[in-house]
Amino acid sequence: MCIRDSSYSMGVKAVARIYYLGHASFEVKLEGLDGKEKVVLIDPWISNPLSPTSLEDYLRSRENIDYIIVTHDHGDHLGETIDIAKRTGAKVVTIYDLGLVIEEKGVKNVIGANIGGRIKVEDLYIVLTPAYHSSTHGNPVGVVLRGKDVSIYHAGDTGLFAEMTFIGELYKPDIAMLPIGGHFTMGILEAAKAVELIKSKIVIPMHYNTFPPIKADPQEFKNIVEEKTDTKVVILKPGQEYIYP
Ligand code: ZN
Secondary structure (H helix, E strand, C coil): CEEECCCCCCCCCCCEEEEECCCCCEEEEEECCCCCEEEEEECCCCCCCCCCCCHHHHHHCCCCCCEEEECCCCHHHHCCHHHHHHHHCCEEEEEHHHHHHHHHCCCCCEEEECCCCECCCCCCEEEEEECCCCCCCCCCEEEEEECCCCEEEECCCCCCCCCHHHHHHHHCCCEEEEECCCCCCCCHHHHHHHHHHHCCCEEEEECCCCCHHHCCCHHHHHHHHHHHCCCEECCCCCCCEEEEC
């Protein structure tokens, strides 16, 4: 298992690189269905209190961003999506109703979709999944992202729900990012049950310790999951990158 302290790790052969920006924000690099590397930002709230970087430094250090996926419109998930999309030309994938709002703010390349089947983009396999949560514009979602050799599930903000079993069965995630902070999402108890349903090889806890109400101990989550299941828990500090496999 390889964890590095920054995302400047080019040259290491990897199927996927997951760079943690804190809270629920990740940069995922994976080989697309067209054989080219794709850079996907999920819920980019880069100004979060635990962030390892500023938005300016982050954008300066990136050549391109292919997609931004937004799970719902709460500020800690929408984050700096609009600014980043305008400045980089990244395509924004989100729930249809929130897509309209983002378009109204002047973003081109918005792909508004809904919970269900595969979204019609050529170079990645993207599916929006249910999430039990709230939002102002459209349903909150999770997302499954599949490239050539890897399947990744980011649950968004959600409580536990039984259909996570289907996400596990249909999309066979290698890596799942699950919230463990409680109060607004699953806590440790519920997230550990979710792992039993999803059965990913790796789980990365997220959405904890950003603010006092979502304080949680990821080591406690790791102990419970690894005692009960075959899934390995990878705890990332903001600014660390997990190189899979
Ligand atoms: Zn939320």
